[in-house]
Amino acid sequence: MTSPRVLVVDDEADLRELLEITLLKMGLDVDSTETLQHARQLFAEKDYQLVLTDMRLPDGLGLELVRDVSASGKNIPIAVVTAFGSAENAVVALKAGAFDYVSKPVQLDQLRVLVQSALRVSDSAPAAAPARGQQPSRLRGNSAAIQSLRAQIARLARSMAPIAINGESGSGKELAAREIHAQSSRADKPFIAVNCGAIPEALMEAEFFGYRKGAFTGAADERDGFFQAANGGTLMLDEVADLPLAMQVKLLRAIQERRVRKIGATAEEPVDVRIISATHKNLEKLVEAGQFRQDLFYRLNVIELRLAPLRERLDDLEELTDAILARLGSFEHKAVLGPGVLDVLKSYPFPGNVRELENILERALAFSNDGVISAEDLALKGGAMPVPAPAAAPGFPPVQAAPVAPEVQAVEPAPVASAEAAEPEAPAMPPLPVLDILPSNLPAYLEAVEREIITRALGQTNYNRTQAAQLLGISFRQLRYQMQKLNIQDPA
Numbered sequence: 001m002t003s004p005r006v007l008v009v010d011d012e013a014d015l016r017e018l019l020e021i022t023l024l025k026m027g028l029d030v031d032s033t034e035t036l037q038h039a040r041q042l043f044a045e046k047d048y049q050l051v052l053t054d055m056r057l058p059d060g061l062g063l064e065l066v067r068d069v070s071a072s073g074k075n076i077p078i079a080v081v082t083a084f085g086s087a088e089n090a091v092v093a094l095k096a097g098a099f100d101y102v103s104k105p106v107q108l109d110q111l112r113v114l115v116q117s118a119l120r121v122s123d124s125a126p127a128a129a130p131a132r133g134q135q136p137s138r139l140r141g142n143s144a145a146i147q148s149l150r151a152q153i154a155r156l157a158r159s160m161a162p163i164a165i166n167g168e169s170g171s172g173k174e175l176a177a178r179e180i181h182a183q184s185s186r187a188d189k190p191f192i193a194v195n196c197g198a199i200p201e202a203l204m205e206a207e208f209f210g211y212r213k214g215a216f217t218g219a220a221d222e223r224d225g226f227f228q229a230a231n232g233g234t235l236m237l238d239e240v241a242d243l244p245l246a247m248q249v250k251l252l253r254a255i256q257e258r259r260v261r262k263i264g265a266t267a268e269e270p271v272d273v274r275i276i277s278a279t280h281k282n283l284e285k286l287v288e289a290g291q292f293r294q295d296l297f298y299r300l301n302v303i304e305l306r307l308a309p310l311r312e313r314l315d316d317l318e319e320l321t322d323a324i325l326a327r328l329g330s331f332e333h334k335a336v337l338g339p340g341v342l343d344v345l346k347s348y349p350f351p352g353n354v355r356e357l358e359n360i361l362e363r364a365l366a367f368s369n370d371g372v373i374s375a376e377d378l379a380l381k382g383g384a385m386p387v388p389a390p391a392a393a394p395g396f397p398p399v400q401a402a403p404v405a406p407e408v409q410a411v412e413p414a415p416v417a418s419a420e421a422a423e424p425e426a427p428a429m430p431p432l433p434v435l436d437i438l439p440s441n442l443p444a445y446l447e448a449v450e451r452e453i454i455t456r457a458l459g460q461t462n463y464n465r466t467q468a469a470q471l472l473g474i475s476f477r478q479l480r481y482q483m484q485k486l487n488i489q490d491p492a
């Protein structure tokens with residue numbers, strides 16, 4: 001069996017030699033050259049599994065080779081070596097189709113990780129075909145928007161470039177991120193989704209980077225953070241716009257250096273993580289307003305992926321509805337839409353997108369006769385639903401913090417005790433109650449207030465959690481945490 005062959009293009013003799021020796025020690029065959037022209041010739045003549053090129057070459061730019069290799073249709077990963085501190089070059093190369101980059105001075109551990117994951121990419125099937133052993137796609141729909149999304153996902157799965165997914169709440173951003181991970185050479189490593197908007201600011205550094213035993217009061221054991229938990233795999237930064245500025249600086253550093261330091265540790269540890277970020281907000285506007293760091297935005301936004309809202313792809317509604325009903329119904333009790341109900345759904349704007357469709361169908365099924373859903377069962381405009389009485393005051397249940405284990409696939413941090421802050425443009429606050437007697441147990445009292453407010457919002461929206469979250473100016477996930485924490489259940 002022949003070894004994989006790598007083409008190294010660099011005119012700096014020392015660096016070229018270092019790259020060659022490292023690759024040879026990894027058991028690879030290496031061809032090397034100093035010029036762009038010779039590199040093009042070699043690439044045309046021979047089969048390579050990886051091309052590694054410097055950005056500045058005597059007769060041109062490594063970027064030109066990136067474009068040639070990407071356009072060749074051979075599906076060969078090409079990585080670039082960028083000058084120290086040249087974030088622009090790295091981003092430009094990734095945008096042009098580079099698989100990944102290493103910065104000078106080249107850290108050999110990072111180079112080896114890059115080479116190994118690049119070789120896994122060239123090993124796997126071409127872009128359109130699913131990787132070995134991969135689960136079938138959960139992404140339903142056949143509209144032009146979804147078809148183009150599938151094609152983009154297949155292409156993006158083959159690189160390390162950071163991806164920024166933008167789309168309304170519930171439009172499938174996390175699902176798309178999971179698909180990219182599942183189709184990538186990282187599929188057998190963890191996919192960790194972190195909701196940046198739900199982590200208390202004081203815990204952020206510990207949650208992202210981990211801590212050593214005794215680093216602070218309560219740090220009874222050493223613990224990994226999200227970066228270490230996602231090592232080798234993909235880290236999804238959901239609701240990335242909600243990251244506080246101080247954390248943005250630390251995150252940028254971790255992404256640039258590909259190293260993290262646990263709180264209380266002296267040494268940094270390398271991490272190999274692909275970053276996918278997602279938001280329903282306009283990050284560019286937040287950058288202009290000084291609420292999001294430009295440098296982090298630039299790093300995260302290398303490739304943009306936009307998810308169309310459901311109302312812009314109503315062609316998908318039937319397939320989505322069928323898939324959701326098949327999941328909700330059982331073998332004996334099939335769930336179906338009654339006559340004309342699909343048209344009623346098509347006239348609804350779905351502000352909460354596919355997630356709202358799921359919620360609507362789930363509720364409608366509970367109200368339906370024998371699993372046949374009528375237009376009334378959909379209760380699209382909201383109808384009166386009895387508001388469940390708030391839980392009795394005595395004996396407030398203790399709040400359980402969810403432990404974060406490395407094998408956890410979607411990490412949702414422990415719920416925060418107070419109601420999360422609403423968007424800056426949230427409507428005016430109702431006046432605060434004037435209390436005659438001060439509560440003797442403030443946390444328990446606040447919990448009772450929170451339970452009362454959330455239960456009222458859910459009652460007003462017929463327990464449609466998407467709409468209740470909107471009413472309260474919090475995200476769907478934040479509402480879900482609070483409901484779990486306060487043990488509020490849908491009476492249906």
Ligand SMILES: Nc1ncnc2c1ncn2[C@@H]1O[C@H](COP(=O)(O)OP(=O)(O)OP(=O)(O)O)[C@@H](O)[C@H]1O
Nearest residue numbers: 138139140168169170171172173174175354355476
């Ligand atoms: N094209 C699709 N096919 C099948 N299911 C979908 C599709 N798009 C979204 N969903 C489903 O809709 C629900 C919401 O999707 P997801 O959590 O990915 O949305 P999101 O945009 O990340 O939401 P949020 O902004 O609230 O984080 C999930 O249950 C997901 O599986």
